[in-house]
Amino acid sequence: MNRAHQLREVFAECGISAALECVGERWSFLILRGAFNGLRHFEEFQSNLGIARNILSNRLGRLVEHGILQRDPDPADRRKVTYRLTDKGRDLLPVLLSLRQWGERWVSGHPSNPVLVDRYSRRPIAPITVRSAEGRPLSLGEMEWVDRNEIDAADVDAA
Amino acid sequence: MNRAHQLREVFAECGISAALECVGERWSFLILRGAFNGLRHFEEFQSNLGIARNILSNRLGRLVEHGILQRDPDPADRRKVTYRLTDKGRDLLPVLLSLRQWGERWVSGHPSNPVLVDRYSRRPIAPITVRSAEGRPLSLGEMEWVDRNEIDAADVDAA
DNA sequence: CTATTAAGTTGCAATACGCAACCTATACGG
């Protein structure tokens, strides 16, 4: 197995490809942002995001299939359906926030609204950073890519 | 201005929309992953990622337009062109890593290769988390969305 | 019992994506 073949396998089974299978489509992140901001119903997503109804329908269905949203008919009003984040969906928050912070810093140039704050201190959350196992923020120069076979197995699975 | 209108504006000028304008297309994240892993040349991206040549050409061009990659002809061999990450591009690392960690945890089920380690301790980086301004990891229940006008301006811009 | 709301579906046009073949400008070997 040559180097090129190895790398191709590496990319195919990469966590990023896997994640993009679920949330890589155009509107997925914006729908998720809506969900994190409290949107629950089809019409709310549609009117707030301005997304086409057929696309929204398709995306909600796909997010449900992937276990990122859960779809519950409202027992009190049987026309209504509630979409809410599962644990798997809630765990996408760091992705959403790091993407948002990058967009604010490098594209739009200003913080957007609403702001996510620490409930107790009322201060906005910190910029999301890469940290060492001990919690020290790392710059790119302090990191290195290594083959996982060269690392202690317990460490790899922890990461 | 009613609530619906307000929210729509909020979404339109959101940092996430802004970010997705630059990196929201199908292959962008995988190309960036390649760049972080040391890919530099057109043929390297093409053969390692298995992406169609015209799409790759288009994506590289767009990433260069957005200032995420920089394109330099090689003076030693004028057939060759080098694509490398700019500061703006390098700053996408937290997005890539959080996406990857999510994919490994919830989809593929295992860490992928290669692994990013702290150069000195040789241990893999920590999972990316949301933290308070003081650096304390926060769970979703400890956070709250608030309108930015209700927050001290210095704090907002820091975030 | 009529009007309205919620959550979709359908038909059709515009865009983006993907594959294979082709092209252009170097560089390399003899």
Place this chain on the structure above:
DNA sequence: CCGTATAGGTTGCGTATTGCAACTTAATAG
């Protein structure tokens, strides 16, 4: 020099995805 290989694309063409507007179906509200 001169044929051949390499790097980085472009072109043509078919398929898949996206987007808009109109329509549907079921349930509730007045």
